[in-house]
Amino acid sequence: MNKSTLLLSLALIVLSGLTASVHTSTKDEWKKRTIYQLLTDRFSVGGPNGHECDNLSNYCGGTFNGIKSQLDYIQGMGFDAIWISPVVENTDGGYHGYWAKDLYKINPRFGTEDDLRSLVDECHKRDIWVMVDVVYNHVGPIDTEYSQIKDFNKPEHYHTKCQVTNFNDPGNMEFCRLSNLPDLDQNHPEVHKILSDWTVWLVEKFNLDGLRIDTVAFINKDFWSALKKETLEGRLKDIYVVGEVFDGRSDFINQYGSIIGGVLNYPMYYTVQNVYGRSESMYQIRNRMYEQDAVFSDADALGTFIDNHDNNRFLNLQGDWKLFMNALTYTIFGRGIPIVYYGSEQLFNGAHDPFNRETLWNKFNTQSDMYKFMSKLVNTRRNHIDNIAASKQVERYITDKLYAFTRGDVFVATTNVGSYRDQRIEFEVTYHEYAEGTTLCNIFYENDCVKVQNNKFPVVLTYGESKVFVPRK
Template sequence: MNPILSLSLLAVVAYVTGKNAEQWRHRTIYQIITDRFSQGTTSGNSCDLHNYCGGTFKGIENNLDYIQNMGFTAIWISPVVQNIEGGYHGYWANNFFKVNQHFGTEQDLKDLVSECHKRDIYVMVDIVLNHVGPIGTDFGQISDFNQESYYHSRCQVVDYNNQYQVEHCRLADLPDLNQENDFVSKKIMDSVVWLTNTFDIDGLRIDTIPFISKDFWAKFKKECLVGKLNDIYVVGEVLNGDIAYVAPYANILGATLNYPLYFSIKSSYGQRQSMYNIRSVLNAEPSQFKHVEHLGTFVDNHDNSRFLNDFPDVSNFKNALTFQLFSKGIPIVYYGSEQLFNGGADPYNRETLWNHFNTNSEMYNFFKILVAFRKAHIDEIVTSDHVERYISDEFYAFSRGKVFIATTNVGSSYARVQHDVTYHPYDEGTLLCDLFYPTDCVKIENGEFTVVLLHGESKVFYPKSLM
């Protein structure tokens, strides 16, 4: 082979990075606010949640056992680029080609990713392409984008139903990048390629998707994600419960966070409204989303008050998570859920995890059972449809292959929920056992079995012969 051609091919191979959506379907994601996870050990100091608290890349690396032992196979970390002071969350960039020094060095980030990959853990990084940090009109503070012409006007978004305003005005007075400008468009796409290739990133979460035009996202998908990054998996944030509004963005980029399902989860499992709300969303999504299975599902995240803040019954929280972990999509669990964190609106839902690395806690073991089982049976789960098996106002059951999930929203004070299930995927005589209590088993007799949920518990049944 021509040595020059050989070198060229090697360069191309080295340039390709990232994992695609089908690869990510086999993962369960643990979401981390980098500044709040660990200062380097399992202990640390208290802090002002409105500012930097001291979490680092090295802190995450040092505590990967804590994450991996629950069964998680991917992490999502905060935006890593340099920020205006005070941007502990990572969403106030002032240099898209440098690493935030508060989190560590470039080498620290490379070390974190390398250690994750040694453990077969994917790394997803949050990115922001809509805006920069709060600098008013002092554009000289922003590397590369140091001229007013690189931004839209100074108008503020006040009417979120006005799409032109959403795309062309400032969100929370954050200078709004003008992606119609060729220089801006190219530079922000270059920054994504730099980030992904320099640090061997596996996937991307993209902030504030609706604040940029669909035309740009189509260009970004074609020229950057497909053209330069091997169609790396991305999940975009469209904070809206309207399927018709969210789906077009997901269909361009490949996936978004499943906010329509999130709101129905909080309604049905939190507010204890009818489970038919869940069914309504599940039935509506396939006709509008090209790939429901690629959407990111969640019960909590950094943009919304925690479930337990709004609805403090832990049994309902467990039911919501049980449903989420087995429903169609790629599940994302927000850090601190395993320690029953219950913070309210931002920044109080971004608590520090240090001093709370309790691997014997009730919820840590809950995740250890469910996420580890999901990991062990992931091929069966992702290749099997979500099939509704029984529904009432207070009870929802479904299957993925031979996995049978039974949930309720009645809460811990309700003594007993009982239903006979006749629509199921099992042969006569099959013995089904609950993952949480393996001696709690029921047999298929005369084509049916009885599900009994005590004090608002959830159950996940699997044939004993396959366990």
Template structure:
């Protein structure tokens, strides 16, 4: 598809430098978004209300593009304005998750048709919900050496010579060998490079009009390729389209170079810290250290994807049953520096273990909007969306108080207090002297409203957390 050039500027967005069509939203634009992560096969079937559960979580359960489209109001009601969906290409049998590509230029028929997917994106856009698509450049589905099964990468010359990744500290091995025995594409091969380039532009982005991309298995491909993707393949057509890479590593020194090439990565270093703090009693000083380390190494930390759950790790409630600890982790994720990514089912208290048990079908919950965590998250997101300017104008958080069991920060006039003491702890109290408010300001907590306010007096105010709760304060209007 040729890009359309708009000459009537009153009808079009100003064209960004180097951008020749209206597909994709820039990194800076994505700062306005909060992302709800969907496993397409597990969100909703087309025949909504069929209510059939899914006994075998390692194969298809029946979720579709139509199913997502018909429940976008659920995502919107919860308060999210972007979704991330599974890879869309036709997979080998059993590839319900989307990561076993077989035909790169066809849509997975289990999820629906090309028209269904176009309709999903259009409907989402009409509701101001952006759509991020998961894309894989590293590997194809598990065909062993039967490359003729794969289209169009049907020759052994399209792949690196056979080896398996055994030593994760050997970067060459990580880039050249097979991850979980998935045939490893050779991006330095001219046919592979050109095909991947045409695939991401002409097929994925131009056909469906996605707003951003989530890139799978980033360390498994050379930094040279990622640099080419960003600068030579994407930039000429889509400018600085938001692309967030998966680098499953807790070491900021390892993650940062990828974040700086792609613009963003999933904030795995913070994920491991939040897990330590809220499920293992780790010190909350770790947040300070991780923020400082990220800021010193990453060009723009406000673009990192912050999360506490996803499809590759056991859900939080699987290893920590205390809801108050979970609520603190969620409070942090949904208000802190970075772009929040919220895994579907969290709002229904899902507690599945390792893959595939963390990929439960959502529809047996009947999309209940009155469940405990749904209403809790909705309260935070309604606040965030109402006061979006505070978050947009203050992309970085300012630490206001840190202790082993307490971490407080602000963004503009928003003050967030979190703790890891848990629900069995009575009263936790800290006096805040470093803050942005003038004397006489009345700060009210969003969870309790006007029943829970503190007045700033003599340059200070007191934060009281009962039974391990979290609080978000905002000046009384």
């Protein structure tokens, strides 16, 4: 090899190393995004129409190419990030992606490596970030036939077989099987290395922007500390992750969020269910905010939501779509990174798994009232995001039935009286930061405007509506 060839080879090696390490989508950057969560198998089959799925407990046919074919639908609502199902090959029946069989093989039911890469590339062309679900806790349901799992094929890769029976016992949760799924031993050096290396491979090979981590509380905190330091911060330059800690206690979920950087805000999820879904006192929001102010160092990094694949949909709790609209309004503009579950824009109302995992194809209705409502919410957040991201959520008015707040220059008023009551709510806002003479207009009705006079402005809500006011330009 001559000198010039050697220098060229070394340069290519250096450049390839730089390419692998430049990927950064940090926590602060993700705070400016609004996430659309979808199940790959249930979102789109790729054509204009799809078959009805007669068994929601098995594969229905959604693919990566199907997602790509409906990016206009997602982008039309203003979303600039998507969270998709785990992408690895699963054991039989793992339509949801949580039953890993081979970490380094893409699930053929969803498509190929090229299909996934093409989806990510097309998303990035549209400034849509891609978050992929990942599982470190367990593999597919193979009992003790460990040879069926490509990467973890030895008994010593797993904890001794036992079942999780006590969700208040960390030892039971960390060392036993959730739903009889073989429980990986993350303290085993080989398991730890495989998981770390695979994470880097997945993110870098497919140019991912973030990760959602499943079943975080079922793995010991030492593993998360090591993964964060060595892999997420070190090798991946502090990529943002949001973990699932399925618990309503703020101090408990913070034990994990303070390590990995972000968690789903289940405590606020339960509060939103109470105040909007059950019409309980709005003061619960204030109390939860105060509680979380004292617990979290960065509550803006929490993932906020009102629906997902593990919980009954909001409209299954109650069928009043006005209450649903109020809950969505709060979630989109409230503190945290908003996550909207697919089908919310079409008023899906599925109950528990698998009925909350409906197929969306044949229902891509961009003219529905809820789709248009969602588009107004998300696009307004996006258009005001620099101001919102730099501002705190500040309560401006509260009663048992009303909660109003600002994020930056956006004023939000929500109520929980519902659409079935002929109730008119009127109030004056005196605690605010708008300049005298500012005109504020409702994003849903451009002629519904109020003016700040004598340092106050009136707000009227009728028939259970929510309102979002922004300054007139």
